[in-house]
Amino acid sequence: MRKYQLFAVFSLFFAATLLAWKEKPTTVTQNATPPNIIIILTDDMGYSDVGCFGGNFVPTPNIDRMAQNGRKFMQYYSAAPICSPSRAGMLTGMNPARWNFSSFLDNKKHNKNAEQADYLDPSAPSMAKFFKAAGYATGHFGKWHMGGGRDVTNAPGFEKYGFDAHNSTYESPDADPLLTATNWIWSDKDSIKRWDRTKYFVDKTLAFMDNNKGKPCFINLWPDDVHTPWVPRKETEYTGQYPMNPEEQAAFKGVLKEYDVQIGRLLDGLKARGLDKNTIVIFTSDNGPLPSFKGSRAMGLRGSKLSLYEGGTRMPFIVQWPGHIPAGTTDETSEISATDLLPTLTKFAGIKLPATYKGDGIDRGATFLGKPSLRGKDQFWEYGRNAIGFNYPRIVADKSxxxxxxxxxxxxxxxxxxxxxxxxxxxxxxxxxxxxxxxxxxxxxxxxxxxxxxxxxxxxxx
The missing domain is CATH 3.30.1120.10 (Arylsulfatase, C-terminal domain)
Structure with missing residues (x-):
């Protein structure tokens, strides 16, 4: 009789254990080490610039390595077809129009003509604020373009948006002097040359993680490659002529090749530090390409940067997190929005968002972990309120x-x-x-x- 009682107890224990395993949450528990998070936001990258998305400009083995080690999404959308509102949408998890962002930020006259604010309201929610409040070290390394530069001298500093450390370009409230020898986006007098900027931002990212050992890190790694001007290492300078001639297409290839090398340095640096297994790395772009080389940079999708057609808003997207996100997989069906990153990543980190936060994104963690699903929530965009403060694609058919x-x-x-x-x-x-x-x-x-x-x-x- 005792033998059967022991068997029954064991069976109940086994069933309970199996049920607990099946119901294991996808978020990080309080007893687990919260993951580091790095969001690589490329500038003006086309949907098919890189090899794993069908690109054939130059080999991109390091970005492709991310796809081999992680999951690739074929229906990811930016929040806007141009940089400033796209970045605001990702940072806040809200449609950028809610914060009066509709075009790229420029001088005050341009911003007024575009019917938009001069900078992101510092009261806006941000991923960095939520992660910092949860004990993360927060850093921003790269392009900002959500306030500051030109005659906008009153833009709030990075700390107002939740960042502990930063190194940024001209279009920010506190530009790095090594990148801004002159009062402009780029100069041959800069201490850090145009072709070394991504390397510089990768170095800053890894150094920031070194300086915060034992503490989880949330990092925006937002290079200004592969945006023009294309100034590749040991190549002639960008001529500034449109449309691109073959020499300038060669310059683009040189920049893309170097960019891929630096992504490889980041991945290798994480592995050398033993951080790769517990770091979520996301790779994507802020908006479509310009120039698009007759659509070849967007896999033939209609439109480009400045357009609401797919070529302007559908972006390459890769996410890797070893041991959690299935390696070498592709999701063809799940729609993902840039606004979804905030609720998804905070959930992975075990961070509960305040009840007062009302974002436009939704938690897409299950799709990241390998379970495709329809988004179930509509996505909205706007671009081009008038003919004064907005630029449009030169190709008439691409103007949406x-x-x-x-x-x-x-x-x-x-x-x-x-x-x-x-x-x-x-x-x-x-x-x-x-x-x-x-x-x-x-x-x-x-x-x-x-x-x-x-x-x-x-x-x-x-």
Missing amino acids: PNLAVRSGEWKLLMNSDGTDIQLYNILKDKKEQTNLAANEPKKTGELKSKLMTWWQTIPHLK
């Missing part, structure tokens, strides 16, 4: 209407005055060639109503 919404398999674009309505089944027609607005009146009406409702809820500075 100024509003867009992605809802499941459908994407609708239209102008805020109700004109130029375009509907695409984005799963069947990712190059946006066949406008179905006339064929699908019910879906067109539904998405038009959603888009106009959203447009009316966001602030409009004058």
